[in-house]
Amino acid sequence: MSQRRIGLLLVLPAVAVFLLLFIAPLIYGAWLSLHEARFGRILPGLTLRQYEVLFTNPTYTDALARTFRLSGTATVLALLLGYPLAYALAFKLKRMGGIITIIILAPLLMNVVVRTLGWVIILGRSGLINNVSVNLGFGEFILLYTETAVLIGYVQVFLPFMVLSILASLQTMDLNLIKASSSLGATPATTFWKVLFPLSLPGVLSGSIIVFSLSSGVFVLPAMLGGTNLRVLSLLAYQQTTTTLNFPLGAAAAFLLLTIVLLVVLITTFLVERTRFREVFRRASA
Amino acid sequence: MDVAVSGLVRRFGEFVAVNQVSFQIPSGRCLALLGPSGCGKTTTLNIVAGFLHPDEGDVHVNKRSVLGIAPHKRNTGIVFQNYALFPHMTVFDNVAYGLRQRKTPNDVIAKEVPRALELVQLENLGHRFPRELSGGQQQRVALARAVVFKPDILLLDEPLSNLDAKLRETMRLELKSIQRTTGVTTIFVTHDQAEAMVLADEIAVMNAGVVEQIAEPEIIYNRPATRFVADFVGSANFLRGEIVERETGYAQIKLDFADQTVRAASPEIGAPTGRCEFMIRPERINLSLAPTDAENELEATITNLAFTGSLVDCYCAVGDQSLHVQVISSRHALSTGQKIWISWDAREAFVLRDAP
Numbered sequence: 001m002s003q004r005r006i007g008l009l010l011v012l013p014a015v016a017v018f019l020l021l022f023i024a025p026l027i028y029g030a031w032l033s034l035h036e037a038r039f040g041r042i043l044p045g046l047t048l049r050q051y052e053v054l055f056t057n058p059t060y061t062d063a064l065a066r067t068f069r070l071s072g073t074a075t076v077l078a079l080l081l082g083y084p085l086a087y088a089l090a091f092k093l094k095r096m097g098g099i100i101t102i103i104i105l106a107p108l109l110m111n112v113v114v115r116t117l118g119w120v121i122i123l124g125r126s127g128l129i130n131n132v133s134v135n136l137g138f139g140e141f142i143l144l145y146t147e148t149a150v151l152i153g154y155v156q157v158f159l160p161f162m163v164l165s166i167l168a169s170l171q172t173m174d175l176n177l178i179k180a181s182s183s184l185g186a187t188p189a190t191t192f193w194k195v196l197f198p199l200s201l202p203g204v205l206s207g208s209i210i211v212f213s214l215s216s217g218v219f220v221l222p223a224m225l226g227g228t229n230l231r232v233l234s235l236l237a238y239q240q241t242t243t244t245l246n247f248p249l250g251a252a253a254a255f256l257l258l259t260i261v262l263l264v265v266l267i268t269t270f271l272v273e274r275t276r277f278r279e280v281f282r283r284a285s286a
Numbered sequence: 287m288d289v290a291v292s293g294l295v296r297r298f299g300e301f302v303a304v305n306q307v308s309f310q311i312p313s314g315r316c317l318a319l320l321g322p323s324g325c326g327k328t329t330t331l332n333i334v335a336g337f338l339h340p341d342e343g344d345v346h347v348n349k350r351s352v353l354g355i356a357p358h359k360r361n362t363g364i365v366f367q368n369y370a371l372f373p374h375m376t377v378f379d380n381v382a383y384g385l386r387q388r389k390t391p392n393d394v395i396a397k398e399v400p401r402a403l404e405l406v407q408l409e410n411l412g413h414r415f416p417r418e419l420s421g422g423q424q425q426r427v428a429l430a431r432a433v434v435f436k437p438d439i440l441l442l443d444e445p446l447s448n449l450d451a452k453l454r455e456t457m458r459l460e461l462k463s464i465q466r467t468t469g470v471t472t473i474f475v476t477h478d479q480a481e482a483m484v485l486a487d488e489i490a491v492m493n494a495g496v497v498e499q500i501a502e503p504e505i506i507y508n509r510p511a512t513r514f515v516a517d518f519v520g521s522a523n524f525l526r527g528e529i530v531e532r533e534t535g536y537a538q539i540k541l542d543f544a545d546q547t548v549r550a551a552s553p554e555i556g557a558p559t560g561r562c563e564f565m566i567r568p569e570r571i572n573l574s575l576a577p578t579d580a581e582n583e584l585e586a587t588i589t590n591l592a593f594t595g596s597l598v599d600c601y602c603a604v605g606d607q608s609l610h611v612q613v614i615s616s617r618h619a620l621s622t623g624q625k626i627w628i629s630w631d632a633r634e635a636f637v638l639r640d641a642p
Contacts, residue, residue: 180371
């Protein structure tokens, strides 16, 4: 058997699983979204009715806007918090790196519902923060069921992805580049902005894409921390599919989400790679 | 700018990487730190660059200590072993980097960068990215980047070790001419003795953190102070004996392996009396097929021959002492087991400082 044949044979199981479990539902979802349903039954005939609802009904347009406002803000926050952390881990705290990495990864090891309930307890009306605040005489804050609460949840859960992604690009950095920049007369700040940061952009970009796409897709977190008023698109898709049994609308919402995330990712990647930093990415992919 | 390094000590935990290293370089000259890996040469370079702080000792540039000065304020040009070119910048921007940090006006940069690129013969490649250059070209860019801002000192860390053998030889000469043209005081680190010989005005041979000898290349080769230096730079025969008589600059030595007394050059001061070891280079030994009346003549038997083209490596035995003799290939028709007579001029043999 030729090497090529063996190679094809080896990827076959994975490809089969992928087609069956990922591509097939996707195609079915797309097809479903072009229909109407009544009492849980799919009606024959293709229509764009569901998409019309998504783009005109204020519930859905609000959810759409909120989804991307929250995901975008979460991405920026994760970046602002994650970059210094990754930087410190890569260059300043090498000895404590193992422990800190475990601490960062710990949230991922815990069930999402349990973890989110923790936030409900901390942020709630009579939760930890308000207890302390009231006792100190600062009064009560409304935290739970606000966008702030959802953002806190997002950032906590998705920060590790950002940190690990940036860390990977910083750790593979040639330290002689930093020495070279310094020997050429650049201050540490200049070295950071002219050399280190541009060269870590692949990590920043992949981290941002991961955080953005994951946070626009979750529904447990916004459901528990945002309550009933702060609905995001993923949550609506979930509700339509499991409670209202309007499968076509749920499928359309899911499809719209997927399309927009893909577009955002593609456009961002394209824009960043087109700039003067394109050389960095060429090197990264080489 | 003249550079003076005095009594440098640097430890890493228990390990003493650099132990009492001192040297001076007059302005515009080039010193090579030569030694095997782990001998402390790169640590020394890092201390001079300011990336490492010594535990003891001082570094003076133009009579002024630079120890308290951060690397980016030192005006030091460095060429790294892997070149460390900024991959996201063009050749032009790489070379201009040092000038821009010095707030050089753009019109000056527009003149200086092409001039530096011309110096390394890359005048047309300013718009390229490092990735698009060959190893040799990257090396030249690194050099242009390090000299364009007229540094006080130029430091080269194994600058040619990543190039293939042919290119290395050309670059060696080119590097030398660039160093002479720019007149910048240079320290470079290498484990390649030929590189050190060609490039440096003076060589400091280092071993286990200690400078074994600092001298001009010819002296390092002809008058090595220690067995390590003789062995590391070129190849050498080491012969042992007993000094029986001393005269000005020479010693009479009774050999251990033959019932014979020979003469060898010997350092004036601090030379050992009694037991001694002296070295002689393989190509400095004369070989003849019949006894002559030359001084220091020994009868030997050829044990092995290796033809290397222009030269023949002839290994022979005198008693139980093995000797390596190098002769020009066409002169002799030699064969294994043959009896030969070897001799040397007393000036070519040299008593080593470290007694056996």
